[in-house]
Amino acid sequence: MSWLDFTELAKAHGEALAKAIFKAYCEDFVVEEVLGITPTEEGEHELLWVEKTGQNTAWVAKQLAAYAGISQRQVSYCGLKDRQAVTRQWFSLHLPGKQGPDWQQLNIDGVNIKQVVRHQRKLARGCHAGNRFVIRLRECQVDENHLTERMSRIQAQGVPNYFGAQRFGHGNNNLTRANQWFAGEWRPKKNQQDIYWSAARAYVFNKVLNFRVENNLWNELITGDVLQFNDSNTLILPDKIDDTAKQKWQQAELIATAPLWGKGRLLSQLQVAEIETKLAKEEGLLTEGLVSGGVAMARRPLVVYPQQLAWQQQQDSIEVSFYLPKGAYATAVVRELVDW
Incomplete structure (x- = not known):
């Protein structure tokens, strides 16, 4: 089966500034957990x-x-x-x-x-609260003004909060196995089931977010959106979104969400619910498998804002550092800068 690959997901800030070598050495990718x-x-x-x-x-x-x-x-x-x-x-x-x-x-x-x-x-x-990253991208030449402009946009607008490729396994194998499991062709051990449920939920989420990025809706508030506070899991349902909530959304205190599919009510309404339901039906085997497995429906922010964002160029490499809350992927930031 052909899956929408992480490398094929729509970018929010334009084409990559360059090609680069990513993770040539362990020291090129430094992660420090912030316990909180x-x-x-x-x-x-x-x-x-x-x-x-x-x-x-x-x-x-x-x-x-x-x-x-x-x-x-x-x-x-x-x-x-x-x-x-x-x-x-x-x-x-x-x-x-x-x-x-x-x-x-x-x-x-x-x-x-x-x-x-x-x-x-x-x-x-x-x-934990989140992670700090220091990333070196090698063998890439980028105009300094273009890099500064792109970083400024990322700082102001954030990036699409895609799940990273590692969630889906090598060659999207976790998705393939989830599909086989839900089709009754294979069954994982009980202690491995979460891996495949997680891959299925992440894929449906990425597909919804990819649609919104393609249609310039990823950082727009549209009819029927469910909002979430950026520092907690508290949700604001569509019929509770008033002028105060809209102001908090403009200030990035509230962020629109997409579904982590599962059993339960889809909280979005109207235009958003129509988009999410249509895309979920296209992955019926995955969504039905999640419902049958009793995985609870949840929401995840569409946007993540890198904090403490800094960068510098060193000859033919770029070093980027930033902090992300737990659950967000550094590769979602890197892919808005370079192809690797």
């Missing part, structure tokens, strides 16, 4: 601030569990981080009534323990 809470410095859980290079999060969690002599189920983290990168993130280990091992003696290639502190609760998926 202050450790209590006491409790049953030991928090580790870990810098990893060229290693994936789940593998590191397994090594930490083995070194501490505990089950892998007793190790948790806020989210998966890229393998082909330098990432700094928190892990929590449940160690009730005992001290952790000497972490300075840990010897794992590409893993460095930067800080150890106790905390009263384990880390849950998605409990």
Whole structure:
């Protein structure tokens, strides 16, 4: 089956400024997790601030569990981080009534323990606030004025909040497997089902957002939109959007949303509901599979605004840095600058 690929999604700010080499080295993609809470410095859980290079999060969690002599189920983290990168993130280990091992003696290639502190609760998926990124794009030549103009537009208008390619697996394999599962041709193990549900929801969301970008509606407020506060999950339904809400939308305090498909009521109305329903029906097998699986209908902002955005050119490379809230993808920003 042919899927709408991440590279084919519509761009909001015009054609790419150049072609570039992206992630040539792990050091070209640096991610630092922002936890958003202050450790209590006491409790049953030991928090580790870990810098990893060229290693994936789940593998590191397994090594930490083995070194501490505990089950892998007793190790948790806020989210998966890229393998082909330098990432700094928190892990929590449940160690009730005992001290952790000497972490300075840990010897794992590409893993460095930067800080150890106790905390009263384990880390849950998605409990962090966001991530800081420092990205180097190599072998690209861009006119300085064009780069500044593009960055200024991104800063002012944000970028489409697409799910990144990694959500769909290599060659969109997660989508293909989800399609096979929902068609009754195959069934994943129970602990892997979330991967395929997530891929299906993300694909339908990207398709709706792609339509709105193509039609210059991605950062427009149209009839029937559902708004969400940019610092919380609180929604404003279409019949509650008054002049105050419209003003908050203009100030980017509220952002229009698209559906994360599932079981339940589609909250949008009129023009927006018509668009979303039509596009969802085109992916009937995916949407029906999500409903049958009991995945709850939700919403996701159409736009993400990179914060602390900075950039500099160095000979034939560009270095870009910014902060994104959790759930947003750095590649959604990079694709508005270069093709890679």
